[in-house]
Amino acid sequence: MTKTHETWILVADDDRAHRDMLRANLEHAGYSVMEVTNGSEAVKCVKTQHPDLVLTDMRMPEMDGLTAVREIRKIDERVPILIMTAYGTIENAVQTVKAGAYDYILKPLDMSVLLNTIKTGLEKRSEPETQSKLASDDYIAESPAMKDIFALAEKVARSEASVLLTGESGTGKEVLANFIQQKSARSGKPFVKVNCAALHDQLLESELFGHEKGAFTGAVAQRKGRFELADTGTIFLDEIGDMALETQAKILRALQQGTFERLGGTQTIKTDCRVIAATNKDLEAAVAAGRFREDLYYRLSVVPMRIPPLRERREDIPALANYFMEKHSEKNRKHMKRIAQEAMDRLVAYDWPGNVRELSNCIERAVILSLGDDITLESLPNNIKKTSSAPEGDLNIMEQAERSAILTALRSCGGNKSLAAEKLGINRKTLATKMQRYNISEE
Ligand SMILES: Nc1ncnc2c1ncn2[C@@H]1O[C@H](COP(=O)(O)OP(=O)(O)OP(=O)(O)O)[C@@H](O)[C@H]1O
Numbered sequence: 001m002t003k004t005h006e007t008w009i010l011v012a013d014d015d016r017a018h019r020d021m022l023r024a025n026l027e028h029a030g031y032s033v034m035e036v037t038n039g040s041e042a043v044k045c046v047k048t049q050h051p052d053l054v055l056t057d058m059r060m061p062e063m064d065g066l067t068a069v070r071e072i073r074k075i076d077e078r079v080p081i082l083i084m085t086a087y088g089t090i091e092n093a094v095q096t097v098k099a100g101a102y103d104y105i106l107k108p109l110d111m112s113v114l115l116n117t118i119k120t121g122l123e124k125r126s127e128p129e130t131q132s133k134l135a136s137d138d139y140i141a142e143s144p145a146m147k148d149i150f151a152l153a154e155k156v157a158r159s160e161a162s163v164l165l166t167g168e169s170g171t172g173k174e175v176l177a178n179f180i181q182q183k184s185a186r187s188g189k190p191f192v193k194v195n196c197a198a199l200h201d202q203l204l205e206s207e208l209f210g211h212e213k214g215a216f217t218g219a220v221a222q223r224k225g226r227f228e229l230a231d232t233g234t235i236f237l238d239e240i241g242d243m244a245l246e247t248q249a250k251i252l253r254a255l256q257q258g259t260f261e262r263l264g265g266t267q268t269i270k271t272d273c274r275v276i277a278a279t280n281k282d283l284e285a286a287v288a289a290g291r292f293r294e295d296l297y298y299r300l301s302v303v304p305m306r307i308p309p310l311r312e313r314r315e316d317i318p319a320l321a322n323y324f325m326e327k328h329s330e331k332n333r334k335h336m337k338r339i340a341q342e343a344m345d346r347l348v349a350y351d352w353p354g355n356v357r358e359l360s361n362c363i364e365r366a367v368i369l370s371l372g373d374d375i376t377l378e379s380l381p382n383n384i385k386k387t388s389s390a391p392e393g394d395l396n397i398m399e400q401a402e403r404s405a406i407l408t409a410l411r412s413c414g415g416n417k418s419l420a421a422e423k424l425g426i427n428r429k430t431l432a433t434k435m436q437r438y439n440i441s442e443e
């Protein structure tokens, strides 16, 4: 096989008849075709022949499509890979797109769809890499609750106070910690994150405070700890829920006196760092049960901030969903434009036990699964699809969200309508109309 200026497509499929059919159609459309019968041959072929595009079956002997995509990506970052999959293995197809395929196509193949998708893949390859439009530190706050939280966070950021972030898993504690650090006077200084739940006792202490050579088996060289690295900056103690009491005592001293020793060391080291801590555990209960030191709790929670679960601030869902649609479209080189209304209704109605993280995953999956411009109801997972979006009373979900936003705003402004309207970003007259419509009384 020698390559010329022609466009070469590598077809990987174990089914002979299917390969013949593809070859005939692709050659008819003006492409040159090379064939292999399994994934490992496909990988070898990419390495030696550099095809312009890879069209591979999902299920093959020796090496399946997913593994093949991963292996191909290791040797060639750019070659477009298109997966052929049967409906029953669609979830696997999603995995292959996450692994680096640019799209998948359903079997039985529709030739015009296949040729179009191949064309898109080849075009994408010649596009220059575009810079991401979305900064990684973007955040969404539409609900009054989240607006209040970010407003408070901005004020607190300027102080040196320790902040304790609580909230269920996936609510955005780390997002908020990043925000506070960025808005603080220490923003240009080190920002050191420690996941306290990932390590236990000795390893955690060594991570936090460092160790001298020979401090314990495996301590083959001296190592600086996170408190030392965070000096003059900020330390983020994530998932502080369950730590040994002894470790807690050392942390307290490091925060209160700004001093500690490395494990196995005698020299006292000084550190000046601001602390932000986070947990999804009920720390007050842990204090009551004697599992968390009360003094450390008070030292950490000078400013406590609780991020409500997503189901308590449904007004954020549409904005978050659209934000994730854009973000994941860009990442997966798709061009999704909107979320169909019936899909959005379900998203707003669903309870999101995994909070914003679950919403993000759900939208990523939908972006990958959707074939047109829209995220449709069909592309949502079954449990969400089945969520009843028939609300109590006559209001639809969006209206319910709006009603609850108005109530919250009025409550937080002591019933002052001008203030509440300002907070909601609508004028006073609109607020009055909406209050009437939603049957909200003046007091
Ligand atoms: N307000 C927001 N705007 C945009 N993205 C958000 C927002 N809140 C959360 N996310 C996204 O949701 C995901 C989960 O957020 P994050 O990691 O901050 O949650 P967490 O509370 O720290 O969760 P865990 O307790 O599981 O560690 C991340 O991908 C994050 O970028």
Ligand SMILES: [Mg+2]
Binding pocket: 173, 174, 238
């Ligand atoms: Mg987190």
